[in-house]
Amino acid sequence: MIRLILLTDFTESFSYNLLKGILAYSKSHEPWVVCRMPPSYKNIYGIEGVLKWAKTWQADAIIGTFNNDDDVGVFHTNGIIAIAQDYKSRFRNIPNITGGYREAGRMAAEFFVNKGFRHFAFYGYRDTIWSQERCEGFYEYITSQGFGDNFYSYQEQSLDDLWFYEAPPLLSWLKSLPQPTALMACDDNQGNRITEICKVNNIRVPDKIAILGVDNDEIICNLSDPPLSSISQNIARGGFEVAELIEHLLNDEKTPHKDVIIPPVTIVNRHSTDFYPTTDAHIHTVLKYIHKNIATDITVSDIVKQVPLSRRLLEIRFKQVTQQTVHKYIFNLRMERFAQLLLASDAPIAEVAEQVGVNDLKNLSRQFKALKNVTPNEYRKEHRI
Numbered sequence: 594m595i596r597l598i599l600l601t602d603f604t605e606s607f608s609y610n611l612l613k614g615i616l617a618y619s620k621s622h623e624p625w626v627v628c629r630m631p632p633s634y635k636n637i638y639g640i641e642g643v644l645k646w647a648k649t650w651q652a653d654a655i656i657g658t659f660n661n662d663d664d665v666g667v668f669h670t671n672g673i674i675a676i677a678q679d680y681k682s683r684f685r686n687i688p689n690i691t692g693g694y695r696e697a698g699r700m701a702a703e704f705f706v707n708k709g710f711r712h713f714a715f716y717g718y719r720d721t722i723w724s725q726e727r728c729e730g731f732y733e734y735i736t737s738q739g740f741g742d743n744f745y746s747y748q749e750q751s752l753d754d755l756w757f758y759e760a761p762p763l764l765s766w767l768k769s770l771p772q773p774t775a776l777m778a779c780d781d782n783q784g785n786r787i788t789e790i791c792k793v794n795n796i797r798v799p800d801k802i803a804i805l806g807v808d809n810d811e812i813i814c815n816l817s818d819p820p821l822s823s824i825s826q827n828i829a830r831g832g833f834e835v836a837e838l839i840e841h842l843l844n845d846e847k848t849p850h851k852d853v854i855i856p857p858v859t860i861v862n863r864h865s866t867d868f869y870p871t872t873d874a875h876i877h878t879v880l881k882y883i884h885k886n887i888a889t890d891i892t893v894s895d896i897v898k899q900v901p902l903s904r905r906l907l908e909i910r911f912k913q914v915t916q917q918t919v920h921k922y923i924f925n926l927r928m929e930r931f932a933q934l935l936l937a938s939d940a941p942i943a944e945v946a947e948q949v950g951v952n953d954l955k956n957l958s959r960q961f962k963a964l965k966n967v968t969p970n971e972y973r974k975e976h977r978i
Contacts, residue, residue: 594623595653596625596651598655601656602658606813611829615835619836628650653843656678658679659675665686676835681720697857701824705803710870712771714802718779767794773868774803780808784805784806788818799866805860806821808826821865822865824858824861882896928965931949931961942957942970957969
């Protein structure tokens with residue numbers, strides 16, 4: 594029986610889903626005993642107090658949100674495996690539970706560029722690796738698309754002041770942004786903060802500022818007004834993999850100390866990004882029609898009927914706004930919705946396909962693989978426990 598201490602904040606969905614993955618692993622192997630230790634315990638008693646408790650409790654391993662000046666080596670000295678959950682930066686002497694942060698930033702930027710935005714902003718912490726690298730990935734992508742000069746960032750707050758921020762400087766920054774601006778927040782908490790400030794100060798979301806968070810914490814996202822769009826991550830899968838790593842390390846001390854990397858999966862689109870930044874009224878009408886009717890078998894011919902434009906002129910103007918053809922835009926949107934639904938339910942693939950207007954099951958697997966590099970079945974297996 595493996596005895597594990599989780600030194601983390603269980604008010605966050607990340608920790609809850611990490612534990613969910615660990616428990617899924619234990620059920621398929623041997624039972625685990627888990628002690629949920631609040632971060633306040635380390636704040637009061639220090640790393641020495643945590644170690645003392647771990648030895649008394651006979652812990653085999655500990656996963657924790659450690660500070661980088663914590664002497665985490667004392668756990669190994671006492672025969673306890675230590676794994677760091679990213680807090681401010683990665684450790685070099687113990688494995689880390691970390692993420693594809695630059696990839697998430699690029700995913701957010703591509704999402705906004707494809708929606709037609711031309712001004713971009715990032716809001717995050719000044720001293721955390723996951724905020725910094727998400728910002729870098731975001732900036733790198735928009736720069737590659739020629740919009741690097743249209744980027745603004747606000748990273749004044751320290752993670753140590755998680756719940757405190759000075760509203761006036763942040764509000765001044767938000768008011769200084771050109772409209773409309775696509776804003777990526779480093780996580781859902783910060784995204785929720787932006788929606789609150791915008792609501793109180795009559796900055797319309799998503800019309801003036803479209804906001805995207807990270808983690809897809811459903812409580813926080815739906816606490817926001819309007820509900821916050823967010824990048825989902827397969828955190829439970831990460832919990833499963835870290836449990837597997839712990840067992841390997843317990844059974845063989847020569848097991849490499851590799852990091853467990855949790856990649857971003859998809860963007861869950863809610864009202865905070867439900868906006869199409871174009872002054873072309875006809876293309877705006879077309880975009881609204883596509884998103885509203887994506888679950889039906891709409892065609893380009895159906896779309897042409899919505900506006901007083903020829904098919905050729907519609908295609909030209911649509912591509913100017915979205916950088917995609919009408920057909921490609923529908924295809925990508927349909928496949929993204931399909932990917933989200935694949936992970937959200939256990940329904941048969943044919944049933945899920947019907948929900949996004951896909952009836953040609955023969956070509957579905959090939960089309961999905963063209964976008965995601967895996968079949969729908971493989972995608973489900975890869976991103977679920």
